[in-house]
Amino acid sequence: MFPDVLKKIPLTFLIITGLFLSGCGGGSDDSSADSDTLTIGFIQTGAESDWRKAHTVSVKEEAEKRGYNLKFADGQGKPENQIKAFSSFVVQRVDAIILAPIVETGWETALRKAKAAGIPVLILDRTVDVSDDSLFATYVGADTYQEGIQAAEWVVKETGGKANIVELQGTPGSSPAINRLKSFKSVIDQHPGLKIIDSQSGDFRRANGKQVMEAMLKKHGPENIDLVYAHNDDMALGAIQAIEEAGLKPAVYIKLISIDAVRAAFEAMVDGKLNCVVECNPLQGPLAFDLLEKILAGETVAKDNRVKDEVFEMAHAAEDIKTRAY
Structure with missing residues (x-):
């Protein structure tokens, strides 16, 4: 379905780096995949709120629905955990990285390494403050x-x-x-x-x-x-x-x-x-993977992609709650 973005490295090295990831980002989910299956690294901020949990589920469910091998790293609220997980994903030569950064700053070096390795990065939910916007492929999130x-x-x-x-x-x-x-x-x-x-x-x-x-x-x-x-x-x-x-x-x-x-x-x-x-809206997985598929297929996508938000008041809450998916 997609071009061979990166040359795969030996299995023994993948096992070693996979063990490293499990110790630096609060654990990772890594289902088995054959050589034709896309491997996506997903780095989350943590599980600090109901919103964040729904956000994680949205990405995981969409990856499973599309048959991707999703490697998950939980930052546990610590930027240093996220950076270690990001570096591990680069070493593993995943096909793409989805990053929900805890903080805006401190990502320049890591993103440069991903770009040098030819790994596209999709920034999800929270933005990053970098000197060069070409260091990431696109952004998906709320305004x-x-x-x-x-x-x-x-x-x-x-x-x-x-x-x-x-x-x-x-x-x-x-x-x-x-x-x-x-x-x-x-x-x-x-x-x-x-x-x-x-x-x-x-x-x-x-x-x-x-x-x-x-x-x-x-x-x-x-x-x-x-x-x-x-x-x-x-x-x-x-x-x-x-x-x-x-x-x-x-x-x-x-x-x-x-x-x-x-x-x-x-x-x-x-x-x-x-x-x-x-x-x-935390249900950002579908749009994120829609854009990743286009990026990996060599298509150009918008740099900034926003999900729709609404305002809800107490007077209508009894009716509005019936439509909530999270």
Whole structure:
């Protein structure tokens, strides 16, 4: 189906490097494959949220559906694990690499090695900051900058342009956290009655979101917090726990908006505990493999490919949850 992209190396060397990969990236899945089967390396950030788990499943299921040999490496939230796994995939001479980078920076050297080896790299979900865009073949993901704008526009509408806001940021240095912070602030700054009184990282994790929210309630007093803006649903769900444990009613006493739109967030809206979610669609596997097939066939593809996102509010959550696939 596809051209012989790279010359395969001896089986004994593949076994050795395969053992190396299993120790550096949190483990890898490697089903057996014959010489005509494409081998794709997939490097994930980790399993820090329901969204991330759905993202991983989307890629794995699509690879299986198309009959590819997918090698999976879990970064476990550590950029150094991802870089080691990436280097191992290059040494193994896989046909292509799908990379969901934890942070934007630090990828220049690794990507240059892949390019020199003739291995195309598809950047998935989060972007990379490199000096030369030719170091990767294409990008697939949501428009995380626009998501922040959508969230801010809802806040303006919901509050009438007057509120004290606390922000739960995602992983420092990750493109979603950077974009969702900058774009949200760009809209909020246009409204003098809206103030971001605190902004701290919860690392996209539920437990951290709860901890940060507890600290903010203690620092500012619940009477001085009108709204929580969380960079993902898991942190918002943690914040809901903190608000409830403080004896307050989330979504009523303190309004909440988050990004991702996983099922647990819809359940929270149905329960009247979360006001709004901005979607970040994790089902990116099909589009990623569509583009990889074209790239490996020598076709030219767009450099930037975005999945469609929507905004969902509490009032319609009972109906909207029926259509959720994740």
